[in-house]
């Protein structure tokens with residue numbers, strides 16, 4: 001059978017997955033499926049501050065390097081994730097006493113050291129992640145409190161300086177349907193563009209459920225492309241109640257189908273990335289009790305109805 005990677009490529013988009021460094025290193029069948037089915041990978045955790053920066057003066061590159069090296073060896077692209085986020089920050093940072101100037105320097109150094117290291121290998125970056133609340137206001141958190149809203153524009157500028165060829169994204173969740181958050185995200189991207197900030201794409205995460213109806217997604221994606229940016233689905237998963245039932249799996253397959261079709265329908269939708277490809281390794285179970293089985297492959301790496309519906313849409317629409 002033809003892989004999602006090849007099917008997507010023939011349609012002019014990339015199909016990717018998040019990758020766990022631990023599974024890649026310790027689970028041979030996981031690594032094999034990742035390598036054969038997906039054209040681009042996003043390190044699920046390996047490039048987050050909490051992993052990469054055990055101390056102020058230490059970068060721990062091991063996990064990230066292993067993921068990037070494997071991707072390059074497999075001819076896969078890499079989407080870096082993420083340079084600035086309110087979550088998964090180390091205690092030396094959040095509990096440290098820094099002046100504003102020192103903190104800006106720490107952030108700039110982090111962004112530029114990381115982007116420079118992977119220049120030429122990491123083509124896309126989720127530069128800033130989840131900067132808005134659901135009501136559209138700026139999301140409270142360490143960076144906003146300490147540096148003010150300007151930190152977003154700064155991080156894009158610093159990343160661009162470090163690798164002018166990298167394609168820089170703003171990544172957000174909960175903006176897959178019309179509402180205050182999608183509107184605020186649009187306004188933010190427009191404002192960044194007006195200021196000349198080097199932002200090249202908008203990522204919609206798409207953490208959905210079997211009851212989601214992502215029928216507004218094509219219009220939303222298209223609206224962003226009106227601002228002269230690419231768009232991508234960056235963290236797609238579709239959780240369903242567990243234990244799974246045939247009806248649950250069918251509802252899930254339908255949501256995967258709709259999201260894939262939405263990206264295909266929008267000229268500048270360049271990729272779809274799933275947030276984990278096997279139920280064996282997914283963040284959902286620990287976060288949403290009673291829910292799970294959110295991915296395309298089951299625990300044994302057998303394809304699920306959702307896989308077949310994605311492959312079908314990539315083949316036929």
Ligand code: G3I
Nearest residue numbers: 022044045048081087088129130173205207235275282283
């Ligand atoms: O690896 C350690 C392990 O050694 C330790 O025993 C265990 C005990 O807690 O923790 C493990 O690390 C966890 C890691 O996932 C790997 O499982 C971290 O505590 C945990 O915080 C981390 O969660 C990640 C979460 O982001 C927070 O960074 C999830 O894997 C990851 O899927 C999730 O991804 C986010 C995106 O980055 C942004 N969008 C939402 C998405 C889902 O929350």
